Amino acid sequence: MADQDLIPFSDKYKRIATEEAWAPEELLKMYADLYNSKTYDDPGFDSLWGFYGSSMEPRPATVRRKLADLDDERIADMDAAGIDFAILSLTSPGVQVFDRDTAVTLARDSNDMLKEAIDRHPDRYAGLCAIAPQAPELAALELERCKNLGFRGIINNSHTFGEYLSDPKFWPIFEAAEAMDMPIYLHPTTPPKNMIEPMLEVGLDGAIFGFGAETGMHMLRIITAGVFDRFPKLQMIIGHMGEALPYWMYRLDFMHNAQVSSHRYETLKPLQKKVSDYLKEHVTITSSGMAWEPAIKFAQQQIGLDRVMYAMDYPYQYVKQEVTDMDNMDMSDEHKKMFYQDVATKVFKL
């Protein structure tokens, strides 16, 4: 890389990247072992980690190496891209593909490892707490432990064995998150086996389409289940410019009202507010994978300037040109500072 490719730090704002993935080498090996064992019936996991876990193509090999590094390479990459600070989270699918006891232990161990890295680089990193939704009550306890360790929020990689946080059995996690005042980042994973097939058969199950369809649905399930009516102080985060939900807001409101008022589904109950109100009052959106001014401005205008923040999606989308593109957006310095720094500072209490 030539020196002129380096992006200097900005004197107008700190660039805080908010959806930055890591994974211990042990976990990457466990993913590879799980894939090779053929004992886990999840075609989405097989698609994602059958590729990222072992392919020697440059993209997956680089992703594996960078995921496992929490020191020299990552800091050098941040320096080269002018990223001041990163909110780190355990990569998808986290511990959510293992049995309950394994998952609980892995979540705890990975949080301890991340805490050590943060202590080595306190001016560059903060962390999100990994949890095992397989054990909701223990997850709530791990949240409390993470809060005391200085973690700034929670990472949940969408569904767990095809189950969604909209199911009340998971609500101890929401209860703890609200009580600890920690936001939950709802990160994508591949769609579950009862959803993925028409995408998988043509290679659309991953980040190109399946991630967004599944995670957008998950967020909508959480809203329509009444989670924010039950936990009115709960805050959540979704990436990829809101997984298209900001674009759908009008239709979500119209059709939710139409279907509730015509009693089409027993499962679809009246809510205290419009679907779009929950997005505007309970969800912060990041630009991970969507370093695209038109979508960023759309979300800022529709959801709120104080609810849209920057993410790089390192190491999956480590593209320095995107930082330049974000710097060059036709946007006031004040609003750019909100996007890069102020919203993240507030959401994560940095």
Added chain:
Amino acid sequence: MADQDLIPFSDKYKRIATEEAWAPEELLKMYADLYNSKTYDDPGFDSLWGFYGSSMEPRPATVRRKLADLDDERIADMDAAGIDFAILSLTSPGVQVFDRDTAVTLARDSNDMLKEAIDRHPDRYAGLCAIAPQAPELAALELERCKNLGFRGIINNSHTFGEYLSDPKFWPIFEAAEAMDMPIYLHPTTPPKNMIEPMLEVGLDGAIFGFGAETGMHMLRIITAGVFDRFPKLQMIIGHMGEALPYWMYRLDFMHNAQVSSHRYETLKPLQKKVSDYLKEHVTITSSGMAWEPAIKFAQQQIGLDRVMYAMDYPYQYVKQEVTDMDNMDMSDEHKKMFYQDVATKVFKL
């Protein structure tokens, strides 16, 4: 309805509504019979027509009555909403849930019925040709017959028994559409049984979410299969402001390139152009169900002013206030005329 609720016709533009549904009473009865027979294994069909086919709630009962009317009530509703002209199409799922022979006959009969209605109201209606993808070669012949009857395009209600037009076995339909210079409207239906479950179990399988996820995926399947490389003059139409694909364009381009160049999928092949280029050059978008200025302007800016047109989605979304909202958009009269009239006139050769 009070007189002041009537919306006068505009002297600045004709309002052409482009995704307007109808269904013969016989077809509605066949949907009800198919549902009651319990012989058709499609939970999405059961969800949609188990509700719209028999519910006595005001919304579905009104939808049924208005779907079957091609004369007095429909014309009166168009007059009341100031709609000059409607492009009519057989409602979802069309004939795509019946056996091959039944579907071929039904498509032909429904086209004949629609032709008669157009002849009764030639200054108010044009029609899209219903086809049975179950028999692609016969569908191509029906297209030719429809062309000679004056039809302006083709309606396809997304998947057929879980199969997608991206499968080359359906490409005789694309070949005929290109040869006849007739656009194909890719209308939603409920997701197939290998995709619908996580949506269905919480009432999100229909227009509120499942329609858009499935139809957006279908359009993306058509693009990534290389259909527009093979049929470079083919034109298609999608509703609901593009089923969110305009909002996703940046990520679609980035991830398609990333996945093709890393050889992740054998099924995902290089294309001649970027994914977004096909949207801009081969797809026209309608505002059905999305009478919302921010999304309309976003699509106009990203896909093109000459590729965004009005639709009401009658009778599913017969809301006169939405016409007023569209009239009052902060948009030049020239661009409003494009939206309401000029784009449709060009796409459908009216």
